[in-house]
Amino acid sequence: MTTALLLCCALAAQDTTFAETESGAHTLEYLKTPDGCVLEIGGMDFLSDGRLVVSTRRGQVWIVDDPLGEDFENAKVTLFHEGLWEGLGLSVVDDEIHVLQRGELSKLVDSNGDGRCDVVETVASDWGLSGHYHEFAFGLPRDSRGDWWMGLNVSFGDPEWWHGRSTVPYRGWILRVSPDGTVTPWASGVRSPNGIALDSKDRLFVTDNQGDWIASSPIYHIVEGGFYGHPKSLNWTEEYRASGKLAHDEIPPARAATGRTAPAIWIPYKWSRSTGNLLEDRTGSFGIPKGQFVVAELTNGMLLRAGFEEVQGQLQGWVLPLRQEIGSVNRVLQAPDGTVFCGLTNRGWGGKPPADGLVRVRSTRAETMEFGGMTLLDFDEETETFGFELTFSHPVHADWSASAESVKMISYDYDYWWEYGSPERHTQTLELEAVELSEDRKTLVVRSFDIYPATCVRIALEGVTAESGAPLLHPEISYTINQLPSGAPTNAYVAKMVPPPPSKGDVDAGVLRLSWGDALGQFESTGWELCDAALDAADATKFATGPGNGALVNVGPKASDFVTRGSFGDAHLHAEFMLPKGGRSAVQVADLGRIELTDDAATCGSFGDLPPSAEAYTAAGEWCELDVYYRLAKDDAPAFLDRVVLNGTAIHEGVEVSGTGGARGPVRFLGTEGAVALRNIQVKPLDRPADAGGWEFLNAAETWDDWELMGDCTFDLENEELVGKGALGWLWAPIDELGDVTVRARVKINANGAGALIVRAADGDDGVDGYAVRVNASFPDGALTGSVRAGSDGPAASVASELIAADTWVDLEVDVRDGDGGTTVTVSLNGVVVNEMVDPEGRSPGGIALRCDHDGTVFKVQNIRLRR
């Protein structure tokens, strides 16, 4: 055996044969499985006698005899166990098989030696399972200290099916499991962390799948406490738990600006759409340099190759294809002789066939012309550039010369947002300042002025061959630059925060429709009227008005500004305006200065000294649409006008506004300098007020048996969501004696429905008394969502504006507080105070109840939290 091997190597050295195709470099052998054995592989490891154990998504564990033997295709496959709930990770410790199920890490024991498992012991299970179908648990590498590592998929849901959610603990986290079963949440912000691996230095790498907040498929280097970008996992941080806040679907969390840990590598979309796990080649016998990484890829059905380097304390690196046409590779495992076993599966996920099975991939030991690797070079004083060094496995053919034609280099970055993935943004071709092939023709150095941190660079070489004529097998390589080797480290990320795209699922979600229904009710103003308006035919500098509800116009002689009663923080303002000939108005959001509205395309939309970047104003007498996305100053960050859009054209983007205080403030339309007409004024808050901790989560799923129903409605609990259906009736929460309290819930009412959240609820004459805060999209009593009434005969304060569209989730907050003048009830919608009522008599402490008002009502409530 040894002799033969030596002979083989000697021959190779004498006469270098080149593989010119992938199949010439790596062979594929597919295991034939017996009837009824479908290997949808989620985990693999070796027993000490060399047998290979695989766990499958069907919850089975199979053992493959002699996997390195000559006749792999016919290797014996035996069922060791079945009946688990998936097995997306497997680890053999001292010949004991450990499998990661959805709900637990289990040890499988064959206690009577008959070859089948008969004892299943729970090692760890301290994480949540809501029952959502997408709550996968991935694993299961084990480090040199004996700790296991695993990751939990977020579940999906609102507003789109693919939007991540984290309704139970540690969804979207990477966890450490100690040998005694203790589970420690380690890092957050992952979405679908399918691939988890440790390298020889115990560094932990995790792959994720593109989706909301995840621009493409990344490889993270996991550090303790790291946050990798998907916001929903933050629900389980101390900070969020204490504040009662929940991470928002569409608004980036505060921590995203500078508190993310950047992925070490972004794999280009064209190479990976669903990444599996990875391994470090520790043998040097797989046809790639020892120490490089092999990455599993499902959708494109291949293996990728990657390498990492540390730059200014952060890992980053390169990636490129290695071996294609394998099948949907979900797991890779390397044998001591260098062989890589690929476990396939793609059921429900999509990917290249075969959809399942076990593949043995081996190097043919033929030479190949490949990149050796890629290194980011430091600043060069002479050319004043950064650059890259690319190495080759063999000298490049003497005929090849490096030029702008043969070396193509592009850079790009991504958007960090809630949309599904991100296109490559700001793509540009990098001009080469210097390009030099070394004397031995094995190293290529490229330099450019345009190499920046927080970008990705792809280099494609054309026409490169070895001296033998063998082509460069994979001529394109991608590098993720988190940091440059010198200079001040950057705070920027490859995936950059951008204004959220318009919501597609529920266009009105989070919006307060200030001028709907009672059009004047949400504004402080004098001299404004609801009427129809058009240019006066006789005098185009004026409006002719008539009865109607088409416009809000400052027709009065001493008209004031038109100012919202509510104060807003970061927000998206939408308004439509119309000016007469020569007309002039302005809009001011909080303390950010004025956006001028003028009947002049060159100046309309000016912000301070900054003219609009495009002429988007149309004409006097025509309605114009204005959208302003803005952020207030906070901590060290200045205020920003993120984007101002006039009639669909962006006229300002990313304008930093210095010298502002950061206080929330109203939206003010100038009404004192001539006629202006307004309509459809909406504000979508893009933040939530900060607050202190002390929130309790009213977990209906845990206490459902203690909730009490009264009257003629029904309430069901569906996926952590309370769903009430009319007629008149109440649902009592199992809680009591609430005095001063703030209650929060996410609620939604249908177009035919009305209901209420009742705080300090108590038995009353006609049902349930208390402070009832209305959630009403239908009942024509002038008390719409946000209205409050004390008992059946106490004081009431109505909101007549249709602030919230029907069938739209709204974050409702009710604060009840006793004071000298009685009890004050304050109602906020989407973080904005919209109503306040003082009850001079006050009411005794009580509980919490939900009410359906009438037939046809569908009242949905999520996440009831309270703070006493």
Added chain:
Amino acid sequence: MLSDRRLAAAFAGALLVPLALPSSPSTPASASPSVVDEKAIYMEHCAQCHGETGDGKGTTDLERPARSFLDGGYSYGNTRKAVLRSVVHGIPGTPMPAFAETLNGEQLQAVADYVIALGPPGTIVRPGDSVMEVGEQPVVVQGMMPAYREGGFREPRSVVVGFPNGTTFQYRKQDARLIAVRQGDFLDRKDWGGRGGQALKPLGALTWSTNDAYERANDVVDAKTGEALTRRITGTRIEGDSVWLSFDLAGPDGPDGSVSSLGGGHEIIRFVMVDDVPVAVRAIVAVSGTRDVRMRPIGSDGFATLVGTVDTKGTTGFFDVRAVSDGVFAVEQPDLPGLRFFVHASAWSDRLSTALIRSLIEND
């Protein structure tokens, strides 16, 4: 509870087996003959981006190239339903539009099937036969069970034990409680389809489900304070014809939110034969070293009626038999308040008593 594994192993149980009702066969939806020209629809609506042959090289200039169908692999997964979903709803964040408004239901499915047919054969995963059967030995399964009653909850952490005689026990793992008993075929692993994660489908008929009275009789309490302790299933073991469920025991939350571990025990499920009918007996017993815990007393407050005794003629003494819930009897010795057997039978009878005695003596 009694700390004696040997004694606990002595008991097997009685379930007077009702006949499983045959479930009514489902009627497949009638398919009407297709008059849809799927290729024409594809050429009109899809080809400009995905190419006439489906190679992803259409004439429209896109930010991101359209998918080539020739290789297989679809955004939402390789199932007919998933491809249909892409066609109906579009793919957010990509130029792929939704066709729900443009095409009718039949056209949507036809074009989805056309797209699938463009790909390589075998791209669509057809879940294998996912019905699990119980053979010669009991089978223990983990997974999510659907709600056993209307208005109830799915149970994501279920342990389901199936016996060769067609009896299935459904436990909740996080509190080690028996939730339901069924009779008939075992389970359909519905989570073998799609992306997985679906609830298991029990194939047997429900013959018993838990209620308040049973829950009280099933409580393990602190012997001094009478407070209920929490139990979790920590392991399962198939031992011959019986199945052991191990559980741990923890005291109520301390002031710092901690729980104190108090040891643990086993719930052992066996069958005894009564007139050739298998009757399930479940013994609950502590592991050695577990102290100061006992089963909640059930005789004193009158909620469970004494219906008989089991006299083992001096071998192990007298056992009281109480009806704790429809179809379940609790059997215990007055001076051994830690050990309790639950016998699943529709009525108590002398024959049952005799069979139990035989089982006790044989196994003692």
